[in-house]
Amino acid sequence: MKLQKIGLSALISILAALTVGEFRFIPNSQFKIINSQALAQTQAQRKAEADRLLDQGIEQYQISQFQAALQSWQQALIIYREIKDRQREGWVLGNLGIAYGKLGHYAKPIEYQQQSLAIAREIKDRQSEGKALGNLGIAYYSLGDYAKAIEYQQQLLAITREIKDRQSEGATLGNLGIAYLSLGDYAKAIKYAQQQLAIAREIKNRQSEGAALENLGIAYDFLGDYAKAIEYAQQQLAIAREIKNRQSEGGALGSLASAYRNLGDYAKAIEYAQQQLAIAPEIKGRHNSITALGNLGIAYLFLGDDAKAIEYAQQQLAIAREIKDRQSEGGALGSLGIAYLFLGDYAKAIEYAQQQLAIAREIKDRQSEGGALG
Known part of the structure; x- marks a missing residue:
């Protein structure tokens, strides 16, 4: 969001020169001129x-x-x-x-x-x-x-498009892609991200190029095309490191961890999530830490290391509650519920799933609601 900014003109000095002399009346016309000057x-x-x-x-x-x-x-x-x-x-x-x-x-x-x-x-x-x-x-x-x-x-x-502002056009296409991602319309999300990518490459805007690649990677991850998701995330990671954009680097590492986790390659998922967690303190905001901890918790869960899965999910839950991120809070509760289910502690599993369900219904996250009910 850009702020409007203008240059400040020098302050006007008003130094009235006083003359000593006899009083005299000023004709009306002259009085009006002086008054308008003072007003100006x-x-x-x-x-x-x-x-x-x-x-x-x-x-x-x-x-x-x-x-x-x-x-x-x-x-x-x-x-x-x-x-x-x-x-x-x-x-x-x-x-x-x-x-x-x-x-x-x-x-x-x-x-x-x-x-x-x-x-x-x-x-x-x-x-x-x-x-x-x-x-x-x-x-x-x-x-x-x-x-x-x-x-x-x-x-x-x-x-x-009317004023031919290609940079703003690209950013707007990116925002439309993100909105359609949030709606679950991945075909439209990909269409807008591809248009954003074309403009970014045309005007040589590496930051916008990285953002478009990120959106494409996320969309293909949701579609289950993990090979394409990894391909776009790797391109994003290369650009992020080239332009020293740590935020984008963290996002790319998180996308790679998620894609490899979905492919069942938990070793690689943990490797990328650990890298993301390592650079998280350098990035403003705690969302990278939450994402990394979530990916680590789920990866260890599927590796059968329930103790580590619970440890990472508890850390994720604490940060999510601290920054009031309800969606991530629900995700952490879901991971804890599954971990305790695997441990055979059904009372705790039900307790965490009930908390996840309440949040999912509050924020109208139907996918998480279904997961909690399951």
Whole structure:
């Protein structure tokens, strides 16, 4: 999500030169001219202050001071509305929506992005309209409303093609691919990821190329074509290491661990999961640790090492609960249930499966619900 940023103009110095002399009346026309000049100076001062607050908020956001960024942007918003700067008002509204999302709010990001979108359309700013549509798509995706996420991303895709922004077009195709992955429509996910891959290679964007390869690998893994999943994950891994993108490297290692686990090659699955776990502390966020621990737990489970499987699943469960990742929490509970089932401890197996079932129904994960019932 990109933040709107502008350069700050130098602050206007208002130094009134005072003259000593006799008092005299100023004709009305001259008075009006002086008054409009003073008003222009005040407007310029107010705009400079709002611009300063806008940039200050961006700096605060970039160092994860989201609450402070909100305060800066709220002050900037008041001034932009006061001086009727509609474009910057729209920018700030968009930024506020992004910051509220980072603070865990769900309704507010949509509310602010809708306001930003309305202004962009009113002033016919297609670029800002595109940003608002993209942010709305991301907000609805976070809420699990994949249909609405796709609707907004499709509108954004039309704009990126209209203004011939190939980089944004590629990113939007990637987002559509991810949304269709989440819906379980793997054919469409592959179609959009292939289009993203073609653009990334055309414009030589290695990061976007890696993202497209990741989506393709995941889609083929879900389809059960593990050879293709491994092929794409290996290409992604090579690019991630070349451009030193540790996040993408972790994702590729996780995909390889998952594919080899599904193939029944548990030794290789453990090898890749251990590599993923080793680099997880270098990556922001704990999701790579959760994925690696999950893959390790399942691999040891199928190797018959129930003690190790339980150890890794317990670590996965602790992190999932710490970061409030309900899906991963359910997955860890499922692994624990299966491990205790293999151990013959049916009371514990039922206890964990019941907890997994409750989460699956809460987050409407039908696949996990079926697994827990089984």
